[in-house]
Amino acid sequence: MFKALVVEKSESGEVSASVQTLDDARLPEGNVTVAVEYTTLNYKDGLCMTAGGGLVRSYPHVPGIDFAGTVETSDDPRYRAGDKVVLTGWRVGEVHWGGYATKARVNADWLVPLPDGLTTRQAMAVGTAGFTAMLAVMALEDHGLAPGAGEVLVTGAAGGVGSVAVAILAKLGYQVAAVTGRPELEPYLKSLGARRIIARAELAETVKRPLETETWAGCIDSVGGAMLARVLGQMKYGASVSSVGLAGGSQLPATVIPFLLRGVNLLGIDSVMRPYNSRLRAWSRISRDLPMKTLEAMVQPATLADLPQLGAAILKGQVQGRVVVDVNA
Known part of the structure; x- marks a missing residue:
């Protein structure tokens, strides 16, 4: 039974x-x-x-x-x-x-x-959300992101994927800007390693201009929709966005201009059908690069x-x- x-x-x-x-x-x-x-x-x-x-x-x-x-x-x-x-x-x-x-x-x-060094409880504190967050970080790194390049944006930062992404990026030495619609969570996000908190309202609206000031060296986005479209126009030249969710909608009201004029990369992150060797690589990185005290x-x-x-x-x-x-x- x-x-x-x-x-x-x-x-x-x-x-x-x-x-x-x-x-x-x-x-x-x-x-x-x-x-x-x-x-x-x-x-x-x-x-x-x-x-x-x-x-x-x-x-x-x-x-x-x-x-x-x-x-x-x-x-x-x-x-x-x-x-x-x-x-x-x-x-x-x-x-x-x-x-x-x-x-x-x-x-x-x-x-x-x-993975060695993880308990079953810690593995589920990581879970699919943390596994996805690590895949997103790895994708950004594989496309050239490195500490010192500038601020890395995390949208939906208080959620499961976002929280782990903030913690991993901070541990690796990145300057993390965290987006949230709940201002009362600022102490929580800063405890994870976020350097700056950005109100969701600042990025929630679509603008007519396809390009804005180059701001972000990388982004992990769990929101999608209008926010992702806005962020694409703010990425630095050659920078990448790891797309991991659609909490803000599945439509993308964007233009191709950021891709054509700034060489921006939009990287789709799938954790469901990920091949075995990629899974092993991600879990190895998790056991090494995710601060367990922060995770707890x-x-x-x-x-x-x-x-x-x-x-x-x-x-x-x-x-x-x-x-x-x-x-x-």
């Missing part, structure tokens, strides 16, 4: 979530069974616990797009009972039962070994029973930092 947060959909279309005890026979297909220790909360999880997004294809369903734990049984030679593992992405928690449970059964190809300051502990309420809150932009869920609590 195992415990899980089960999302169900009634004939009328109403979606509800509750913690239930299930038989192991209910676990989906897969060649590795993991005793889950920790999971976390992401925007997609909020969608999967409600009727939004259309991410869940069949009910009943167990959400949770990432988890960390210990291998219980394995039919794949790469993993043995007792191995510590991490899973992010691969549509787990969306089309495949995920980490909001004390057990998960998955394909071995979706797992990576827990972002953490809000939770249990499976807390998740429906937290899922609604994250969809409204009301969750700060990282939620780490002890599934056995």
Whole structure:
């Protein structure tokens, strides 16, 4: 038997979530069974616990797009009972039962070994959000960003991806400018390493001019929409933007002028289908370059029973930092 947060959909279309005890026979297909220790909360999880997004294809369903734990049984030679593992992405928690449970059964190809120096709890303090943030930093560096080039902008800075991005960039020696719509979070963002706080309203409106003063040496953007369009026109010559989200909308009301006249690069960051070697590189960088004391300051502990309420809150932009869920609590 195992415990899980089960999302169900009634004939009328109403979606509800509750913690239930299930038989192991209910676990989906897969060649590795993991005793889950920790999971976390992401925007997609909020969608999967409600009727939004259309991410869940069949009910009943167990959400949770990432988890960390210990291998219980394995039919794949790469993993043995007792191995510590991490899973992010691969549509787990969306089309495949995920980490909001004390057990998960998955394909071995979706797992990576827990990096040396990280606990399973720390791995989920990082989670998909932190993994995505590191991919975004790596992409900027691969396109020439280095400390000393100027300010690096992080939009949606108080969210999961943004918080970790600020902490990583600050640890690496970058001057970080953090954008937030919640001025009361300035002390929090500065504790993560942000040098300057920028009000969301300053960047939220589209301007008629395709180019503005060259300001940012790099950007990690989790907002999209009008803000991303505005930022593109403020990038320094040859600078890059890592696009990781669309909290402000999926449309991009921009022109090609920043790309043609300033050589600006717009880099799409996908963490779901990321190849294995790239995952290993990112997790290695996380274990080395993410300050764990700073990471711990972002953490809000939770249990499976807390998740429906937290899922609604994250969809409204009301969750700060990282939620780490002890599934056995």
